[in-house]
Amino acid sequence: MTDVAPRHTGSPATSDAHAARYDELAALAGGSHPRFDRAFRTRLHVLDDGWLSLTELDDDFHSMRVALRIAPDGTITAAAGKMLRHPFDTCPRAIEALASVVGSTVARPGAHNQIKERMPRDEGCLHIADMLTVAFRAFRIAKGHDIPWEYKGEESRRTFLTMMPNIRDTCVSFAIAHDD
Numbered sequence: 001m002t003d004v005a006p007r008h009t010g011s012p013a014t015s016d017a018h019a020a021r022y023d024e025l026a027a028l029a030g031g032s033h034p035r036f037d038r039a040f041r042t043r044l045h046v047l048d049d050g051w052l053s054l055t056e057l058d059d060d061f062h063s064m065r066v067a068l069r070i071a072p073d074g075t076i077t078a079a080a081g082k083m084l085r086h087p088f089d090t091c092p093r094a095i096e097a098l099a100s101v102v103g104s105t106v107a108r109p110g111a112h113n114q115i116k117e118r119m120p121r122d123e124g125c126l127h128i129a130d131m132l133t134v135a136f137r138a139f140r141i142a143k144g145h146d147i148p149w150e151y152k153g154e155e156s157r158r159t160f161l162t163m164m165p166n167i168r169d170t171c172v173s174f175a176i177a178h179d180d
Helices: 015-027 091-101 113-118 126-146 154-163
Strands: 038-047 050-059 063-070 076-085
Touching (some): 038 126, 050 126, 063 126, 076 091, 091 126, 113 126
Antiparallel strands (some): 050 063
16 A cells, blocks of 8 residues: 555644634624525435435525435436426426436546536536535445444544545545645
């Protein structure tokens, strides 16, 4: 195995200050009613032949659902959706474009880049593309549950970076020192 050095170690001294600043900013909302409210939710279920991903989007204008069947290797084998609430009569047509993501893979970082190629915006919709991005990322995170629990803590980051080079530089915890 190649030795990989994480770029950042430990918790920075400023993390608590940033968390406190969030609390200050959030308090500015006081008891006011939000002008806009949006929520995404993804649930992943393990099936005998792979996975089932159920993603929901609810906001002031939309209530949408997307279901993906995913093979063990991360290939989408079926995709379907429905719109429960939408602003225009034409919106439900965008669900038809989900068929174009069948055959793509959710198992690698950057997989969401396939969405724009396979489902052009003028055939689908931005909200469905957002839902697919959320679902793809959730799948990769859920696959992390397959990793043995003894892989936790600072030393485990080095192990992860060696075992799964595709996660390098995907976030601050998996940023690596580069020889430039």
